[in-house]
Amino acid sequence: MPVTDVAIDKIKDMIISGELAPGDRLPKEAELAQRLGLSRSSLREAVKALCLIRVLDVRQGDGTYVTSLEPHLLLDAMTFVVDFHRDDTVLDFLAVRRILEPAATGLAALHMSDEDIAELGALLGELEDSPTVEALVANDLQFHRKIADGSGNPVLCSLLDSLSGPTARARIWRGLTQEGAVAKTREQHTAIYEAIAAREPELARSWATVHVAGVEQWLRNALGTADDPTTTDEPAAEAS
């Protein structure tokens, strides 16, 4: 195994073992390199790699630090990964989102604070009557993010955030090509909001399913896939 990979594992172990806690500063390059028994160049490669996945944070002129390691930080590195997937796997991502989003929405109906729900409602009103596609998608992302956050599970929230990336592009197409999409989206958002405000997890969950499934259905047609539609069906999920 290359020394650089060894170094990555060593640093990883130092963090997992607790020798390096979140926020801690690493020894300086030269020192750490000597300690791990490799050159500064190789060490830098290791650090850079750990930097990409948000485990380390280097600040020029200052030093290298361990990040907070919070889920939202580490999981948003996944956004980078997800970006590499082509359109042919978007449906698979969307299928996963179709599983998680309703669950998150249901949880949000149970756990969101009244203030957060109010803010969620405010988001609905912020949109103009004839918004640009970009504004619509941005508002949509914000809406779903707030709900995911309201689930009370940061991992779930970050995961949904990552999965929304590729979906966002799809939604842009949709806004561009499908006439009634804007009105439909707004209606469904309102329905989801009202279900959450009424503290009705089942209803909220169902509306979320309908919402995501709508995008999924449209995308499936748009891609001209001949797949068996049941492939992404979620059995026994809906009580109604």
Added chain:
Amino acid sequence: MPVTDVAIDKIKDMIISGELAPGDRLPKEAELAQRLGLSRSSLREAVKALCLIRVLDVRQGDGTYVTSLEPHLLLDAMTFVVDFHRDDTVLDFLAVRRILEPAATGLAALHMSDEDIAELGALLGELEDSPTVEALVANDLQFHRKIADGSGNPVLCSLLDSLSGPTARARIWRGLTQEGAVAKTREQHTAIYEAIAAREPELARSWATVHVAGVEQWLRNALGTADDPTTTDEPAAEAS
């Protein structure tokens, strides 16, 4: 922005734009470095970073290649990320798994081939009567992996795989500390298998929920968390 980060983005763009397709070979270090306008050292840092997340694959003596970019490859980079999370966030991961696993199991009941179901059943028989904890956990992982694979969604499968990592450690503890865990696990696995074999998605889904919830419940107690148990409840998910 550091030149290395620019290089990472450049390479990323080359791949996303299709200039570099999966399996393609990159220009040699010196050539690519000149083309991107930086030194070999800096380029190597970029390559190493993209290597960590399985986007590139360097083979000494041969060259640097773009990986297949298949979901299972990119998502298993997430395993690396998940490893960094401490025990206090394991419950959040488990909660997500509790959402995904039942859905995947339900899908598997619909889509697994008869041969795959037979192999799944064979897994149940492979375990000795008094297996070591390691053997039990390994068998458990394999069992759930096969089900996740049977869902027909590679993204879902890889995601569950990643989430199982931290859970695995927990299961080891469980096996070590909880007496009836082995028998209970075997019973539930058998029940899940039978439900899938009978093509009963709802039943399979419910058993999966019971299975994961059992681990979750035990872990919650073991960690002595005083959290509101409803925090991770999935509302309206069970038909029964």
Added chain:
DNA sequence: ACCACCGAAACATCCGAGGTCTGTTGCAGG
């Protein structure tokens, strides 16, 4: 047709020299 050997190509690693940014220190001025 098969196998061992050899050389070219490409990555792995190391090194040392400059450059740039950041946080700190110390001094002068208000």
Added chain:
DNA sequence: CCTGCAACAGACCTCGGATGTTTCGGTGGT
């Protein structure tokens, strides 16, 4: 005493070249 500016030191950034290792593919002998 407090404030502001300038110089300094520490740490990371970037570079380019030299040397070691591994792999691939061609060559020649059997």
